[in-house]
Amino acid sequence: MIEMQDVWKAYPDGTPALREVSIKIDRNEFVYVVGPSGAGKSTFMKLIYREEKPSKGQIFVNGFHLGKLKQRKIPFVRRNIGVIFQDFRLLPQLTVYENVSFAMEVIEAPKKQIKKRTMEVLDLVKLKHKADSLPSQLSGGEQQRTAIARAIVNNPSVIIADEPTGNLDPETSAGIMRLLEEINFRGTTIVMATHNRDIVNSMRKRVVAIEGGTIVRDEQRGEYGYEI
Amino acid sequence: MIEMQDVWKAYPDGTPALREVSIKIDRNEFVYVVGPSGAGKSTFMKLIYREEKPSKGQIFVNGFHLGKLKQRKIPFVRRNIGVIFQDFRLLPQLTVYENVSFAMEVIEAPKKQIKKRTMEVLDLVKLKHKADSLPSQLSGGEQQRTAIARAIVNNPSVIIADEPTGNLDPETSAGIMRLLEEINFRGTTIVMATHNRDIVNSMRKRVVAIEGGTIVRDEQRGEYGYEI
Amino acid sequence: MKFRTLARHLREGCLNVIRNGWMSFASASAIAISLFVLGVFLLLVMNVNNLASELENTVEIRVHLDVVVPEEQIASIQNEIGKIPGVSKITFVSKEEGLDLLKERLGEENEDIIEGYEGDQNPLNDSFTVKVDEPRNVEAVAGQIEAINSGQSPPPIVKVQYGEGYVEKMFAVTNMIRYVGIGLVIGLAFTAMFLISNTIKLTIISRRREISIMKLVGATNPFIRWPFFVEGAMLGIIGAAIPVLVLYFGYGAIVEQSQVELGLMMLQLLSVDQIGWKVFGSLLGIGVLIGIWGSMISVRKFLKV
Amino acid sequence: MKFRTLARHLREGCLNVIRNGWMSFASASAIAISLFVLGVFLLLVMNVNNLASELENTVEIRVHLDVVVPEEQIASIQNEIGKIPGVSKITFVSKEEGLDLLKERLGEENEDIIEGYEGDQNPLNDSFTVKVDEPRNVEAVAGQIEAINSGQSPPPIVKVQYGEGYVEKMFAVTNMIRYVGIGLVIGLAFTAMFLISNTIKLTIISRRREISIMKLVGATNPFIRWPFFVEGAMLGIIGAAIPVLVLYFGYGAIVEQSQVELGLMMLQLLSVDQIGWKVFGSLLGIGVLIGIWGSMISVRKFLKV
Numbered sequence A, B: 001m002i003e004m005q006d007v008w009k010a011y012p013d014g015t016p017a018l019r020e021v022s023i024k025i026d027r028n029e030f031v032y033v034v035g036p037s038g039a040g041k042s043t044f045m046k047l048i049y050r051e052e053k054p055s056k057g058q059i060f061v062n063g064f065h066l067g068k069l070k071q072r073k074i075p076f077v078r079r080n081i082g083v084i085f086q087d088f089r090l091l092p093q094l095t096v097y098e099n100v101s102f103a104m105e106v107i108e109a110p111k112k113q114i115k116k117r118t119m120e121v122l123d124l125v126k127l128k129h130k131a132d133s134l135p136s137q138l139s140g141g142e143q144q145r146t147a148i149a150r151a152i153v154n155n156p157s158v159i160i161a162d163e164p165t166g167n168l169d170p171e172t173s174a175g176i177m178r179l180l181e182e183i184n185f186r187g188t189t190i191v192m193a194t195h196n197r198d199i200v201n202s203m204r205k206r207v208v209a210i211e212g213g214t215i216v217r218d219e220q221r222g223e224y225g226y227e228i
Numbered sequence C, D: 001m002k003f004r005t006l007a008r009h010l011r012e013g014c015l016n017v018i019r020n021g022w023m024s025f026a027s028a029s030a031i032a033i034s035l036f037v038l039g040v041f042l043l044l045v046m047n048v049n050n051l052a053s054e055l056e057n058t059v060e061i062r063v064h065l066d067v068v069v070p071e072e073q074i075a076s077i078q079n080e081i082g083k084i085p086g087v088s089k090i091t092f093v094s095k096e097e098g099l100d101l102l103k104e105r106l107g108e109e110n111e112d113i114i115e116g117y118e119g120d121q122n123p124l125n126d127s128f129t130v131k132v133d134e135p136r137n138v139e140a141v142a143g144q145i146e147a148i149n150s151g152q153s154p155p156p157i158v159k160v161q162y163g164e165g166y167v168e169k170m171f172a173v174t175n176m177i178r179y180v181g182i183g184l185v186i187g188l189a190f191t192a193m194f195l196i197s198n199t200i201k202l203t204i205i206s207r208r209r210e211i212s213i214m215k216l217v218g219a220t221n222p223f224i225r226w227p228f229f230v231e232g233a234m235l236g237i238i239g240a241a242i243p244v245l246v247l248y249f250g251y252g253a254i255v256e257q258s259q260v261e262l263g264l265m266m267l268q269l270l271s272v273d274q275i276g277w278k279v280f281g282s283l284l285g286i287g288v289l290i291g292i293w294g295s296m297i298s299v300r301k302f303l304k305v
């Protein structure tokens, strides 16, 4: 489903972010990506939905060879990947409802279905009452939940979640984790970067630890592992 | 030091965010503000450094009566308050170094002192090696640490920290918390909104819980208190 | 593209005009004010060119006949001149009429000089006044008229005059006026285009992040481009409609108002009908095209995400 | 403000021009192109006004004396006319010279009419040609000249002429040219100011968030405003210097180039020295002022945080 072969990444300013990364993530897996701040977790995930290109190495996602993909085809790869960005990336001029429905308009879904599904998803993240608010009128956690709603609205086959509970209280976080687990159970691959020890340790899944740009640990049903 | 008397806040679009909030925070206190997403924690803190004005009620900070303060005097109140914003609010065109030194230039500190102190603070948050990077070239956690550095650089008498560890791994978080504790120990009042149960429970301080816009709990040496 | 998607793009494009309130206002007013200036100059230059043409049309050829030429020959010469290509009008001016014209030219002050020249004493000759289609051909036509003399003796035509020297100078001036005018309008058109697209670029550059987010959510380039396309067209229409309306009614009012005043000076502005929808239509067209073009080139930059 | 803070503001202002690369370019080029257009029209209008003035200066008064006026009286009349305020030049035209002038006016074609009028047969009278300082006063001066007759009999002045009718018409035309010219330049100046400040506003609106962050970090309004002030001035200087240089050298070249061509038509462009640093200096001044002003009004909006 997702495969990286000896991937290296250096940013244009020369910062080395990833080196020698090889990994295979199967359909329907749930993978936590952990590691210290600046280790390369976000970079690792940006490579998957092709926000960044690797400096070296091959990446395959859903059968597409990203390195050989024509520019025009990229949107179609992304449509099967729901991304929860670490910095949310909501469209500032659109309401919560519009931000979420936008992802469905992109795939030209029928209007009625858009409306039904969007409200359904907003209900799942408990934001129905904020449907008409603009991102600037939301609290940090509400913005994060909007980003979550947008990522799952299209039932993508892969969800990339970069620190999806960073701005949420433990109770809401638990709700979101239950939601992601259920989505995973229904067949979606989930790759989630997190700093939340409680979540990793209580919901045991595969754990990939990145440090200094390289994978230092990869265990099934692992734990967070960094002790204070 | 900080006092609110029957403060209410509704946003211009009508959203009620705070009601009947009265609280007194003494010099040198360390206060955790906890509560679910959208409870009003950030609003509570925005009132202190006057990003928002209360709809009703009085607020006193460092002896200033905010409601009666002339527009021109506001900057001088803010200079004694170091704020770590939930969304960082770094100046996008300035490097990490410039973002931090900016807060010192504002108070017209001597150039030499600016350089020395800025590097010192960057060292404290372990970002010396990123001094010349722009915010867009940083990881989430690095941006957050830049925001922390800026907040503490002027040795303010009050630090307002809105979710300062949301994007940090537990180890880095612990480092930041030790730093804040030390700053508090040296006489700075700290008001910190957080969702991090571990931190609250391991570093016992005063806990103010906000729910639905009102203070529901206020205990010395309290704990996080929300069980999953 | 599905129809509902097209409908969505139209809706979004129009909504964006409203959502970007301040920015839209800035763009539309840049379009409006640039096209207004362009329009004013277009009208000005058209009127000046019209005056220049009227001036050129005063050019005529005077053909002086010998006193001895009999009436039948006069008619045949008139006939021959009429056959020369480019000649548009021939008027016979008898010597009596010539004297009257001369009197007029001398003015009250000196008219006593030609006292006593009436009737048989008239020293002038009969002549033709010949107008040509195209003032620039006057020299050639004059040459052909002179050629009528050839082979006839005594030559019936004494002199062919068309204001040599003066005419060339006038053409130089009217040509200069035309070139300067056209140069100014073209220059202004490019300036307007630059300023408008500059403004639109600025409004779109501030939406760079938005565009990149859309792309990351899986939007194709056309999907992102379409609403901008509609938005650009809307801004163009709004921005161009204002100056077109102002110019249409404003110019109409000026023409009417100035009719009496200018009439005294024998001048006349082109009527709104003469200016016609060519001008107003092209202003509108330019506005819409630049609106679309400006949006498109600016958006394209940010689509490579 | 401490000196080091001022130095900081200067440095930051200049750095911001570079940091905002694209935006700075957009602003500076909007200033450059707007001022260039303004400058071109300013030069054009000044030249046209100059031509109009030259045209006006051709106005003169002809004072015809009675044939019987003796020479001593001619001198005393000349003296009296010279005393009239506003008269700048008096030329005596004897009847012989008058005849030559008339010959010229009639042209080759009709000059035989006045054959035989030479010498004693000359039917014309002696006359004065009077020039006035201010062409607009010509009517009043003419009146005063006529008043010399009063109390003298026979009246020595037969007729005072200054092209009544024609002169008024010419003034109407030259006035219109002036008003249209000044109107265009003022209109263009406002347009330029609007377009420039519009562009600057757009570049600053995208920095609204930045300004609010600065305020939240404790910056005072002047502290935020100063670098913008410097930045606006820099953009103004850069943006204005370009058209000023282009116009200065370009116009100089055009003046030189066209000297021969236009000389043939008795026309002459104002020289660069005549245009002087007034024009170029004021363009530069306008640029800098709009740059600063545009920045200031835009920033002020966002300072209320």
Ligand SMILES: Nc1ncnc2c1ncn2[C@@H]1O[C@H](COP(=O)(O)OP(=O)(O)OP(=O)(O)O)[C@@H](O)[C@H]1O
Binding pocket: A011, A012, A013, A015, A016, A017, A035, A036, A037, A038, A039, A040, A041, A042, A043, A044, A086, B130, B136, B137, B138, B139, B140, B141, B142, B167, B168, B169
């Ligand atoms: N656009 C960029 N240009 C240059 N360097 C970058 C860029 N983005 C990230 N980096 C650098 O690459 C390294 C890895 O960044 P990345 O965002 O992947 O870290 P991360 O593991 O997500 O950290 P965090 O937990 O703080 O979000 C960091 O040192 C960061 O400074």
Ligand SMILES: Nc1ncnc2c1ncn2[C@@H]1O[C@H](COP(=O)(O)OP(=O)(O)OP(=O)(O)O)[C@@H](O)[C@H]1O
Binding pocket: A130, A136, A137, A138, A139, A140, A141, A142, A167, A168, A169, B011, B012, B013, B015, B016, B017, B035, B036, B037, B038, B039, B040, B041, B042, B043, B044, B086
């Ligand atoms: N600018 C605004 N305009 C309108 N409503 C707002 C605005 N900012 C916040 N709100 C609303 O006010 C309420 C409280 O927001 P606040 O940001 O204080 O929450 P919070 O406790 O900080 O939540 P979180 O933990 O998610 O950051 C929320 O319902 C939010 O939607």
Ligand SMILES: [Mg+2]
Binding pocket: A041, A042, A043, A086, A162, B139, B140, B141
């Ligand atoms: Mg990250």
Ligand SMILES: [Mg+2]
Binding pocket: A139, A140, A141, B041, B042, B043, B086, B162
């Ligand atoms: Mg908050």
